Amino acid sequence: MSEGWGYEVTGTDVVEAYDLAMxxxxxxxxxxxVVDQIxxxxxxxxxxxxxxxxxxxxxxMRMRPPSN
Known part of the structure; x- marks a missing residue:
């Protein structure tokens, strides 16, 4: 999705993929x-x-933690 692939990808699709990953x-x-990878x-x-x-x-998404 992040590369623009997909047919009529919606914001709901992105959020659903995120929720499944979480x-x-x-x-x-x-x-x-996983949060770091995202x-x-x-x-x-x-x-x-x-x-x-x-x-x-x-x-x-929660805030990105500071880099070490």
């Missing part, structure tokens, strides 16, 4: 690791599709 991360006891993905470029994903997740 559910899986919880089951694997790796929420911090942040890296959405910060990786500033394309229109990535801006769409960031906008859809605005307010949904």
């Amino acid at each position: 559910a899986a991360a919880s089951e694997l006891n790796d929420i911090d690791g 942040w890296k993905l959405i910060e990786s470029n500033n394309s229109g599709s990535m801006q769409f994903v960031r906008s859809a997740l605005h307010g949904r």
Whole structure:
């Protein structure tokens, strides 16, 4: 989705994918690791599709932890 692939992807689709990733991360006891991977993905470029994903997740994702 973040690369612009998908037919008529909506903000709801992005949020649903995020929620499923968080559910899986919880089951694997790796929420911090998955959140970090998602942040890296959405910060990786500033394309229109990535801006769409960031906008859809605005307010949904917790704040990015400070870098070490």
